[in-house]
Amino acid sequence: MPRTDTPPAPPRTRGNALPPAARGLLLYCREGFEKECAQDLSHILEANGWSGYCVARPMSALVEWIAHDGSIPATRLPALSELVFARQLLLMGERLTDLAPGQRVEALLAAAKALAPAFSGIVVETAYTDAARELSALAKSLAPALTRAAKASGMLQTEAGLPRLHVLIENGSAALVAAAVPGNCSDWHMGVPRLKMPAAAPSRATLKLHEAFLTLLTEAEREQLLQPGMTAVDLGAAPGGWTWQLVRRHLRVTAVDNAAIAPELLDSGLVRHQREDGFRFRPPKTVDWMVCDMVEQPSRIAKLAAQWLAAGWCRHTIFNLKLPMRRRYEEVERCRALIADALGGAPHELRIKQLFHDREEVSAYLAPAPPVKTRGGRKNPL
Ligand SMILES: C[S@@+](CC[C@H](N)C(=O)[O-])C[C@H]1O[C@@H](n2cnc3c(N)ncnc32)[C@H](O)[C@@H]1O
16 A cells, blocks of 8 residues: 655765665564564565565564665665654664674674774664563673774764664674664664653653654654644543643643543643543634544544544644554554545645554654645645
């Protein structure tokens, strides 16, 4: 099923060239979602004409894509932002499997050098699984030694646009060497944002919307689209974690839910509680945001979000899609198609991501596509 939204163009490394020795891609994902991550990646790479295969060991939180001819094509890399289930996207170098304790640094730096001549920094990490986290002490102890040796050899440089070296520890004697392309990778350690639970927020779900703002919007969009005095509707708002994120940014919120909203939020003077069915509620006039965390079939939520946009009830929307137990990738693609259909082919921006704070779910941002600038000016069809 072709994708109808247009992902942002991925950034390039210096001189538009990818590190020549990358033999594939390495993705980090949520433990248990390796299959979906591989399906999504394969779909995009096939569309880009890349030939290779995925290795997605269940519960490894990793997906490897290996190029059939031994190195990745020097053409368009997928953008991390278009990969729904990936937290991190790296260019994969060698896997070292017989690292002896006294020789790890030397062997890893030799493998790094084969991947790229210079790096901006070094990260040593493990996969985000309980089993792999037991190796974090080894990763922590290796990082300073590797950095010292890389500095001494002149591999670490300050020039802009250099890749960052990632060493993924797989066990006491095995590690994968990989590189992050600046602007097309996560700068969070292991691709995981460490967001502090705000003591005043009424639910942990608040972290989902916080992470959605950080991940699905650019910094410029956050500044422009989340301004004091703007208006929002929160469908399925109780007890109010998402509403809290909006109130924190001084937006005025209509919180729609038959269940109770935390009294502190109502006391803020910025929240109006509406006890109503979220599928029936209509705003009296256009709001800047509709956010939705109702527990419902993903297709119903996807259609509802598109309806809000198409009818002009909101300008932007962020919503959560609770995925079924099976065929989760297919369900995301189905929702994508339903949205395109409901918008009648009108250009739109749809960004979907499984956030760290999402469990069996994904989060999405939907808005009209920015109008294309022509000499005569052109109105957005939505
Ligand atoms: C996961 S909770 C929302 C948590 C909330 N986002 C927060 O941060 O605290 C889902 C909420 O959706 C509400 N809900 C489910 N179906 C609904 C509907 N049709 N109309 C309105 N609310 C609904 C439930 O009452 C429940 O409070």
